[in-house]
Amino acid sequence: MRYRKIEEWIPSDNLQLEDNALNTVKSDYNTLVIAGPGAGKTELLAQRASFLLETNSCIYPRKILAISFKRDAAYNLKNRVDKRCGEKLSKRFDSLTFDAFSKVILDQFYRGLPKGYKINYPYDVILDEKEILEIYKAIDIQFHNTHDRNKILEFHNSALLVNNDGKQKKMRVQVWQKLLESKSSKLSFKMIMRLSQLIIVSNPKIMDFLQETYSHIFLDEFQDTTFLQFEFLNSCFGNSNAIFTAVGDDKQRIMLWAGAKPDIFDTYIKNYKAKDLILEMNFRSAPRLVELQNHLISKLLNKSDLVKSSDKWNKEEGEAFVWVYDNQQKETEHLFKEVKRWIENEDITPRDICILVKQQLGVYAGEIIDFFNQNGIKARDENQLQDLLSDDLIVFVLNTITLLSDTKSLDEKTQAINFLINTSSVYEDDEIMKLENKFNKFIRQLINKDLDPKELVNEIIKFVSIDRIKANFPNYRNPKFLKDMLNKLSESLGKYKEESENVYEAVQKLLGKDSVPIMTIHKSKGLEYNSIIFVGLEDGAFWSFEKQPDEDKCAFFVALSRAKERVAFTYSKTRKDKWDNLRNQDFKKIRVIFDELQNSGLVEFKHIVD
Numbered sequence: 048m049r050y051r052k053i054e055e056w057i058p059s060d061n062l063q064l065e066d067n068a069l070n071t072v073k074s075d076y077n078t079l080v081i082a083g084p085g086a087g088k089t090e091l092l093a094q095r096a097s098f099l100l101e102t103n104s105c106i107y108p109r110k111i112l113a114i115s116f117k118r119d120a121a122y123n124l125k126n127r128v129d130k131r132c133g134e135k136l137s138k139r140f141d142s143l144t145f146d147a148f149s150k151v152i153l154d155q156f157y158r159g160l161p162k163g164y165k166i167n168y169p170y171d172v173i174l175d176e177k178e179i180l181e182i183y184k185a186i187d188i189q190f191h192n193t194h195d196r197n198k199i200l201e202f203h204n205s206a207l208l209v210n211n212d213g214k215q216k217k218m219r220v221q222v223w224q225k226l227l228e229s230k231s232s233k234l235s236f237k238m239i240m241r242l243s244q245l246i247i248v249s250n251p252k253i254m255d256f257l258q259e260t261y262s263h264i265f266l267d268e269f270q271d272t273t274f275l276q277f278e279f280l281n282s283c284f285g286n287s288n289a290i291f292t293a294v295g296d297d298k299q300r301i302m303l304w305a306g307a308k309p310d311i312f313d314t315y316i317k318n319y320k321a322k323d324l325i326l327e328m329n330f331r332s333a334p335r336l337v338e339l340q341n342h343l344i345s346k347l348l349n350k351s352d353l354v355k356s357s358d359k360w361n362k363e364e365g366e367a368f369v370w371v372y373d374n375q376q377k378e379t380e381h382l383f384k385e386v387k388r389w390i391e392n393e394d395i396t397p398r399d400i401c402i403l404v405k406q407q408l409g410v411y412a413g414e415i416i417d418f419f420n421q422n423g424i425k426a427r428d429e430n431q432l433q434d435l436l437s438d439d440l441i442v443f444v445l446n447t448i449t450l451l452s453d454t455k456s457l458d459e460k461t462q463a464i465n466f467l468i469n470t471s472s473v474y475e476d477d478e479i480m481k482l483e484n485k486f487n488k489f490i491r492q493l494i495n496k497d498l499d500p501k502e503l504v505n506e507i508i509k510f511v512s513i514d515r516i517k518a519n520f521p522n523y524r525n526p527k528f529l530k531d532m533l534n535k536l537s538e539s540l541g542k543y544k545e546e547s548e549n550v551y552e553a554v555q556k557l558l559g560k561d562s563v564p565i566m567t568i569h570k571s572k573g574l575e576y577n578s579i580i581f582v583g584l585e586d587g588a589f590w591s592f593e594k595q596p597d598e599d600k601c602a603f604f605v606a607l608s609r610a611k612e613r614v615a616f617t618y619s620k621t622r623k624d625k626w627d628n629l630r631n632q633d634f635k636k637i638r639v640i641f642d643e644l645q646n647s648g649l650v651e652f653k654h655i656v657d
């Protein structure tokens with residue numbers, strides 16, 4: 048393999064990087080890049096991966112570990128690096144979420160758990176922590192009644208193997224034991240992270256192996272890192288020579304409720320002797336939207352890190368609205384009319400228009416989804432299929448099915464071949480060619496078979512081979528996990544097939560290629576769309592504003608900053624709650640947001656009457 052010289056390396060796609068961005072890309076020390084929305088933080092990580100791999104600064108065979116917050120973000124980053132560096136180099140780029148990374152460690156090394164914390168493998172993942180609370184309640188009903196839910200869970204998930212004396216700590220041990228000793232252990236993701244941490248700290252060889260594997264660590268959306276995640280990270284790499292690159296934005300800190308560590312930037316800079324750098328561009332949003340963001344940064348968020356828009360835009364571009372309605376029905380009809388106009392007259396694809404809600408997607412957007420679908424614009428809840436559609440194996444299966452009807456689809460083909468290369472130990476060009484030929488032949492054979500979705504999925508999995516999947520993706524070593532994912536895929540495909548001409552169309556529907564995505568603000572982190580509609584800028588949606596004004600203002604800012612060219616906020620004077628009761632809405636609590644939107648002079652307020 049021929050590597051590029053460091054001094055000859057230039058950013059891929061001819062992107063112009065700010066000095067601080069370029070310095071970070073090429074740095075050989077720990078950094079923290081602090082920058083606003085659209086500054087290119089994720090892009091910077093992709094460029095840095097290219098630099099490290101293409102110049103062999105991440106020395107072969109060592110790897111880069113990139114940790115993102117959401118599976119789709121991890122998947123997108125991996126994809127960018129695949130495209131930039133090619134499959135051979137990108138094999139050394141592991142892009143995972145914190146949860147996935149800790150699960151990989153547990154699945155691979157669970158035998159290294161110390162006495163008292165052994166698990167029965169394969170384990171079940173507890174998705175609802177209520178199950179854990181029930182056990183505390185069963186042991187001591189008072190304990191549950193007298194303590195705050197979050198406090199009990201915090202206590203349950205605190206460091207393991209610490210002094211376990213005292214009534215409460217003994218009870219914690221009892222609860223852990225009950226969960227671990229089930230026929231298949233029952234573990235929440237936080238428990239998985241604690242157990243992985245325990246494996247690392249009690250097995251120096253495993254820690255050495257991990258530290259030898261990864262020479263560079265990337266951390267995306269660093270502002271939302273939790274105490275637990277940071278402790279886990281410290282246990283894995285705190286005493287290693289790995290070089291860290293963290294990127295984040297404290298204006299987008301929206302996970303404090305989930306335990307994000309508020310002083311994470313300062314602690315990291317101090318503990319890791321990291322250099323902090325600031326970026327001042329916003330490449331995403333049109334100038335008027337950047338101007339609006341700057342106004343809100345200083346007047347609403349009380350910060351001073353203002354940014355500049357890119358000169359690819361015309362100065363007048365970008366528009367923002369607040370649309371006020373008498374009721375939800377007017378809101379739904381008007382939004383439909385607007386979206387239809389954008390799609391038909393402005394040539395914007397449904398996929399580039401996003402409807403956001405703060406939470407309770409069913410309450411704020413349920414009727415919108417129904418109305419849009421009944422009237423010819425597909426719209427769907429993106430939260431539901433998030434896990435499935437950002438899973439490497441599932442994406443491979445979907446890409447393969449797409450290739451059955453369009454054998455020339457370049458993106459799908461490249462991604463599918465990359466997946467196959469990743470699951471086999473081929474590096475040489477002639478081996479890769481052979482693998483590609485074998486895959487092409489398999490596709491041709493599949494085209495001639497008339498299989499239903501479940502059979503198709505099974506055939507494709509058989510082609511890759513379960514053993515190879517397990518060997519390369521430790522999370523699939525848990526047979527339950529693999530079975531559940533494949534069942535979910537077959538079921539979803541089967542459902543879409545019923546309303547489609549063929550399975551190819553079913554895949555497109557499953558991927559939501561022609562649908563308007565609807566999601567919560569939390570899910571929209573890191574994403575961007577031409578137009579954003581935020582439904583429900585009302586006290587009802589921001590019910591906790593008085594308790595956590597900063598976090599709610601940041602959530603509002605995240606929503607606004609997803610837009611490239613247009614953002615609209617809706618306010619309906621009445622809205623049904625989750626029990627179907629009609630409630631009057633107000634904006635007394637969040638008045639400051641309305642005031643600053645108005646003060647900016649950049650937002651058009653409009654009462655929509657018909």
Ligand SMILES: Nc1ncnc2c1ncn2[C@@H]1O[C@H](COP(=O)(O)OP(=O)(O)OP(=O)(O)O)[C@@H](O)[C@H]1O
Nearest residue numbers: 062063064083084085086087088089090330331573
């Ligand atoms: N140097 C650059 N030149 C031109 N465009 C860029 C550059 N860097 C990033 N972009 C583009 O700007 C957009 C935003 O980039 P990116 O998603 O990396 O920003 P971010 O800082 O991670 O944003 P956020 O914090 O909102 O998630 C993307 O469309 C990306 O392709």
